[in-house]
Amino acid sequence: MDHIRLNSLVSSARACIADSKRAGVMRFSRGTEKGRFLLFHAAMSFCSQKVRATLLQRGVAYESNEMLILASRDRDGNLVAAENYSAEYVRLRRSGQVSSVRGLADGYSGMSSVSLCGLDACAVPTLVDLDTGEVIVDSLRICVHIDSAVGGSDPLIPIADQDRQRVFRQLEAVDATPHPGLLYGFHPHRDRRPQVLRDAMKTVYDEKLKTLAALAARHSADPEVVEAYHAKISKESAGRAVQHDVVFQEAIRKATRERLAQLNLDLQQSTTDWLCSNSLSLADIFWAVSLVRLRYLGLAVLWEDLPLVEPYYRMVTSLHSIREEVINATIASMPPSAYLSSETATRAF
Ligand SMILES: N[C@@H](CCC(=O)N[C@@H](CS)C(=O)NCC(=O)O)C(=O)O
Numbered sequence: 001m002d003h004i005r006l007n008s009l010v011s012s013a014r015a016c017i018a019d020s021k022r023a024g025v026m027r028f029s030r031g032t033e034k035g036r037f038l039l040f041h042a043a044m045s046f047c048s049q050k051v052r053a054t055l056l057q058r059g060v061a062y063e064s065n066e067m068l069i070l071a072s073r074d075r076d077g078n079l080v081a082a083e084n085y086s087a088e089y090v091r092l093r094r095s096g097q098v099s100s101v102r103g104l105a106d107g108y109s110g111m112s113s114v115s116l117c118g119l120d121a122c123a124v125p126t127l128v129d130l131d132t133g134e135v136i137v138d139s140l141r142i143c144v145h146i147d148s149a150v151g152g153s154d155p156l157i158p159i160a161d162q163d164r165q166r167v168f169r170q171l172e173a174v175d176a177t178p179h180p181g182l183l184y185g186f187h188p189h190r191d192r193r194p195q196v197l198r199d200a201m202k203t204v205y206d207e208k209l210k211t212l213a214a215l216a217a218r219h220s221a222d223p224e225v226v227e228a229y230h231a232k233i234s235k236e237s238a239g240r241a242v243q244h245d246v247v248f249q250e251a252i253r254k255a256t257r258e259r260l261a262q263l264n265l266d267l268q269q270s271t272t273d274w275l276c277s278n279s280l281s282l283a284d285i286f287w288a289v290s291l292v293r294l295r296y297l298g299l300a301v302l303w304e305d306l307p308l309v310e311p312y313y314r315m316v317t318s319l320h321s322i323r324e325e326v327i328n329a330t331i332a333s334m335p336p337s338a339y340l341s342s343e344t345a346t347r348a349f
Pocket residue numbers: 045046047048069082084112113114120122123124125137138139140180208
């Protein structure tokens with residue numbers, strides 16, 4: 001995309017962030033590549049955590065634009081839409097929609113994989129690469145893009161073909177795990193999610209749908225934006241319909257358990273220091289983010305009889321990038337969980 005159009009889309013999206021302290025903030029990591037990447041993200045977003053951990057692990061500087069991804073109430077009690085729902089941000093995100101993607105996500109599976117479900121134009125993270133003029137809208141593609149753009153001697157995607165394929169198989173497994181479904185939906189039998197979170201989830205869909213309907217009406221003159229809002233309304237309505245559906249909720253729990261059992265098997269068969277190769281790979285970062293989120297939700301029970309998963313959890317959460325961008329970010333931005341504390345974050349493995 002040409003730089004004039006890109007800069008205009010970016011400045012409009014940046015302006016949707018209500019607090020200027022969260023917009024246009026340079027984060028240096030170890031101080032390389034200043035000024036190339038801009039990230040729109042949220043502290044609590046599990047997809048954003050994958051990207052921030054990758055940036056920190058690779059020591060890449062970027063401009064952080066942190067968005068509030070939940071609706072809130074103003075002083076008069078009026079509903080204020082999440083910042084990522086604003087038309088200006090949706091326009092930026094749709095500019096990065098590539099033809100290979102399945103179109104807009106308008107159904108609900110409990111997953112957020114763009115390749116399986118389509119693009120959610122109202123979601124984070126979004127990466128802008130000012131050097132190539134690209135807008136990239138999927139955490140998996142973003143992390144792969146950053147790793148190859150940065151180059152150097154410690155890539156997170158191995159060069160050797162077989163190792164590379166092994167890494168991609170794991171990235172897809174994490175991508176197809178229904179993390180959003182497990183966050184939003186009630187847990188049959190015993191719900192271990194923090195009480196504050198469970199309470200917030202009672203109204204979350206109604207708030208999303210109300211703010212999206214108002215935005216679609218307000219921007220009725222812009223068909224591209226309206227199409228995105230209608231797809232999102234359809235997706236979130238489908239999510240609300242299964243939020244308390246025992247069959248659906250048990251099925252996503254079973255799917256998660258199967259992925260964890262496969263991880264245990266892969267760890268058992270692995271002959272390398274890390275999951276897929278002798279050096280840390282993107283597969284380890286993605287699994288770290290997944291396991292931290294599952295533990296936060298009280299779902300470490302799903303791997304209590306899988307002997308290799310817990311030691312692997314300790315190994316990947318000993319990384320500074322994971323402690324900082326995943327564990328600490330979760331603790332700082334989400335209601336406290338009895339299953340994830342800063343002590344678990346610093347415990348040596
Ligand atoms: N597959 C996409 C999924 C993006 C996504 O679902 N983001 C979530 C946070 S992890 C979000 O923005 N949710 C807010 C909402 O949908 O209202 C990616 O990995 O980037």
